[in-house]
Amino acid sequence: MIVSERTYIAEERAALQGNTSPAPFHWIPTRDIFMHLPPTRWLVPALQLCQGRPAMLAAYGSTGKTLAAQSLALAACARRRVWGAFDCPAALTVRHVDHEQGRHATLKRYQRLAVGMDLTPDDLQGRLAVSIFPSVYLNLADAEDAYAKTCEGVDLVIIDALKGATPGVDENDSKIRHCIDTLSRVSDRTGTSFLIIHHSGKPKDNHSDARMIPRGSSAIFDACGSVLVMSGEKGKPKLVRHEKGAAESEGGALDDFHLEIEDVATDQDPRAGVRVVFKPAEQAASGPAAAADRFEALKVEILDVVRTHGKLPSKNSICERVPGTRSMKLSAIQELLDERRLVEANGAFRVGRG
Known part of the structure; x- marks a missing residue:
């Protein structure tokens, strides 16, 4: 009927x-x-973070996925470019649900990242909060209501990691999708976007099927929206592949890129800060020749930034707009001044004729 x-x-x-x-x-x-329908509200358009199905960042242990997600959180709160490359249209309110690292490790990483990104608590305007080992799990009957209540008015929630948020659930069982679907329902109720951190499985057939890269059932991949996968050896740039786009997206996936984790020194401590920096795939090679190419590319990027703005008042204002370590950027600025490709006059920097 x-x-x-x-x-x-x-x-x-x-x-x-x-x-x-x-x-x-x-x-x-x-x-x-x-x-x-109103336009899709993209929190970070290039990464396709939006309301609806949660996004996922998957990688092997000790790859830097949590550090990358925490760097994303700080950039989003301060309306900085994520990893120095991806625009965030508005300053966001972010919550980090930590089932993985614990209070000391998580807070210390945020503090080091803030140093590396030249951020202070005032820059974040109270937009960031962390919950360590909460008693709410995604496989509990009241999870949807509990998450909906705490997510009201929040733009982005990072969950680290899926396994810790679903204790007792076999991640190889397709029923784990119900836990991820809980977040999708919460998102529909509150408008909050979610980013799940998850571990990659063991390589099988060179991971020709992208659904098999995240550890566990392929239902995990299917239940998520935008899926990013990180891989790479310790101490080397990490390859990031955009394996799946959000259903709301009208474009294709991002091209492969690399993330490089860099220590940032202060006068008191050579490792006081840390930074996660975007590198195009072609710039991630190693060796002296590659390093020289990267330095020259940094100089070109600095010139492009100054040219775009017409002039900038200080070296700090240039550094804020260019990814990379502060010491490397200052060296590049000085070399450009020596070459007269960059000039300082009347208290401002502009592109020269050198």
Whole structure:
């Protein structure tokens, strides 16, 4: 029997008034299906972070995935470019749910990242908060309501990691999808976007099937929106592949790129800070020749930034707009000044004729 939209609406209204039990399905009528939709609110457009199914960052242990996610969180809170490369249209409110590292390790990493990114607590405007080993797990009956309550008014929630957030659930069982779908429902209720950190599985057939890269059931991959996978040896740049785009996206996946983890020195401590820096795939080679090429590319990028702005008032203002270590950027600026390709006049830097 075909039931009219008017009947569905009447049933829903009666349920809300307490006259009947809620209908098992909430139907969206035809006229609402074709209503004008607002533009997708992309938190970080290039990475396809948005409301709906959670995004995922997957990698082997000790690859730097959590550090990369924490760097993303700080950049999003301060409206900086994520990893020095990807625009964040607005300053965001971010929550980090830590089932993995513990209080000391997580806070210390945020502090080191803030030093490396030249950020202070004032720059973050109270937008960042962390919950360490919360008692709410995604496989509990009240998880949806608990997450919905705490996520009101929050733009992005990072969950580190999926295994810790689903204790007792076999990640090889397709039922684990129910836990991820809980986050999708919370997102629909609150508008919050989620980023799940997850571990990669062991290589099989060179991971020709992208669904098999995240550890466990392929249902994990299927339940997520945008999926990024990191890989790489210790001490070397990490390859990042965009294995799956968000359903809301109207474009393709990102080209492969690398993330490099760099220590940032202060006068008191050579490893006081740390920074996660974007590197195009072609710049991630190693060796003296590659290093020289990267330094020259940095100089070109500095010139492009100064040329775009017409002039900039200080070396700090240049450094804030260019990825890389501060010492390397200052060296590049000085070399450009020596070559007269960059000039300082009347308290401002501009592109020269050298």
